[in-house]
Amino acid sequence: MKVAIMQPYFLPYVGYFQLLAAADVFVVYDNIKYTKKGWINRNRLLQNGKDVTFSVPLKSASDSLLVCQREVAADFDRDKLLNQIQGAYRRAPFFAQTFPLVEKIVRHQEVGLFDFLYQAIVAVRDHLGISTEITISSDIAIDHGLKNQDKVLALCAELGASTYVNAIGGMELYSREAFRERGIDLKFIRSLPFSYPQFGEPFVPWLSIVDVMMFNPVETIQTCISTNHELI
Template identity: 60%
Template sequence: MKLAIMQPYFFPYIGYFQLIHAVDRFIVYDNIKYTKKGWINRNRMLRDGKDVIFTLPLKAAPDSLDICERSLSADFDRNKLLNQLHGAYRRAPFFSDAFPVLEQAIRFPNDNLFSFVFNSITGICDYLDIKTEFTISSEMAIDHNLKGQAKVLALCEKASADVYVNAIGGIELYPRDAFAARDIELKFVKSKPVEYVQFGAEFVPWLSIADVIMFNSANEIQENMLGEYELV
């Protein structure tokens, strides 16, 4: 059984969904520390030919809190974010199909950061017909005081995984022999370049999945993008 474990990200780029697609089971961390300046509550969209950051504002809280202990700000204006996306993509070829998917995620009536972002990920997976099983990390009966590689290995063993698949960025973090010692094969997803037409202008790569579904049909993404990676 192939397993991947990742933090939740808000409307992440296509590589995140390639990783989900590559495995049988995908564990999403909810009980690890929220990190500033990452992609948990922000991403990039295309506006006027340039990449622009969009963000989920958070309620002020101590830096020590886990993702599942953080909340969206009471000032978060869902309509404002939807209007930004509407303005940026209203002329995109698959706007009428894609915008309701984004709207469902953004109007999700839960202010818990983890729940909100997790719902957006599963909503995109439903739209793209990705059948991978999801598990929330805190639901796994392991020692949750473990950190880093030790926690990953514990989750792999609890899930009875024989292959652990990680994003390519982890290739310097995890030694294959540490996993092999537990009879787990370590693999990394290496995404191939994905390019598509964005209003006929110069292509801006690795934007949010929101951009991908605006310019490509669900079928095109399934057939031509989700499998565009190597396991190395």
């Protein structure tokens, strides 16, 4: 069985869904520290030919809290974010098919940050027809005091993984030998370039999955997710 484990991100780029689809079980971390300047609650969209950051504002809290302990700000203006996305993509060829999904995700009333992000990941998975099971890290019976590679190995062992698939950025973080000793094959997924027309302007790569869905039919995205990468 192939297992992948990742942090939750808000409407992440297509490579996130390539990793999800490459696994039989995809574990989303909820009990890890929130990274203030990371991409957990923000991403990029295309606006006037340039990449622009959009985000989900959070309630003020200690930087030491876990993702599952953070909350969406009470004054999160969902209409403002939806208007930004609508303004950016209303002329996109697949706006009519994509915007209702985005609206459903953004209007979700969950207060907890993790639950808000989790429902978005599941909604996009279902929209794209990905069959991978998604589970939450804290629901898996391991010692959650473990860190880094040791925690990943424990999660893989508990799930009965034969292969662990990780994003290419993790090559320096994990030891193939350590996984091999546990009978687990360690693989890394590398996304290949995927370009498409963006209003006739120079292509801006690796934007949110929202951008991909606005400019491409689901069938094209499914092909990209299943074939436009390599396992190392």
